[in-house]
Amino acid sequence: MRKIISILIVFVVVLKTALGQDVHFSQFFAAPLLVNPANTGNFNGSVRLGLNYRDQWSSVTVPYKTFSTYGDVAIQPKKSVNRLGLGLVAFNDQAGDGALTTNKIYFSGAYHIGYTEKDFWRLAIGLTGGLVQKSVDLNKLTFDSQWNDFEFDPALLNNEPVSTEVLDYVDLGVGALLTIIPYEGERYTLGLSAWHINEPEETFFNNTNTVGVKYTLTAGGFFATSGIASFQPQIYISTQKNSLEMVAGTNVSIPVNEEENMYTSIFVGGWYRYNDAVWMVGGAQINHLTVSASYDLNISKLRTASSVMGGFEIALAYVFNNRDKKDPLKCPAYE
Secondary structure, three states: OHHHHHHHHHHHHHHHHOOOOOOOOOOHHHOHHHHOHHHOOOOOOOEEEEEEEEEEOOOOOOOEEEEEEEEEEEEOOOOOOOEEEEEEEEEEEEEOOOOEEEEEEEEEEEEEEOOOOOOOEEEEEEEEEEEEEEEEOHHHOOOHHHEOOOOEOOOOOOOOOEOOOEEEEEEEEEEEEEEEOOOOOEEEEEEEEEEOOOOOEOOOEOOOOEOOOEEEEEEEEEEEEOOOEEEEEEEEEEEEOOEEEEEEEEEEEEEEEEEOOEEEEEEEEEEEEOOOEEEEEEEEEEOOEEEEEEEEEEOOOOHHHHOOEEEEEEEEEEEEOOOOOOOOOOOOOOO
């Protein structure tokens, strides 16, 4: 009974606000274009293709399913010290019974200054813009007015002042990324981004509701240790209206094959989201392909209803014309 009440509360909150913190991936480092548009074209190669999939809350209700696919290109003439990145990312999210569906498609571009092996710093400025569509199927939900003292009767009116079940809007964002490379085998990054800067209108009701600007900060480092392993600690902080998310952790990559035509490494990681979840990541990089999987263990106040179970996630990325695949600094997992 408590699970049913919890589910109803979640759906009511979703419908009444139609916003909140953006849907996101625990493996944020594997979804670069959804974190910061300045990441567009920031990889060692010419073309990058990737996808992300997340399945969450199957222990509580019908799973929330999130799927994203992206691709970006890096344009840099041989003698140029700067680089242009162009990208596209598509996103689909099904919440619970499928009552709330979100579809997004964004185009992004970034200009990178100092993108050469000799420069000890790089700066990228990125822009993104796209279309968002949200829809809700009220026939899949039940409301208090449909309770007939014995059971929920879907034939009864829900009495909800819904003006539309489908809404569309344009969404804009900006970002910047600073990379410092003080020594060979060492790198530091600092990224800032702002999403929904046009504060689009988003509501299913006859009222006024805007999507709050989401600010995201990422910081991290890449450290190679005598060719044995490389460490990639990172922090991720985002805030949107009254929502705050803080993530910290690290991946450790270990090469297992460094032949001339074949580079293979495995990596593991441990991550923590403040007051919400902990998870382990495991994956491998095989030449141009990187794949990883993770599972969240829920430690929030929902852990009793969820039986500590959270979300399963898988990510893949493939980079074409990766020229320096042996260098763990220039091509860490999910650069």
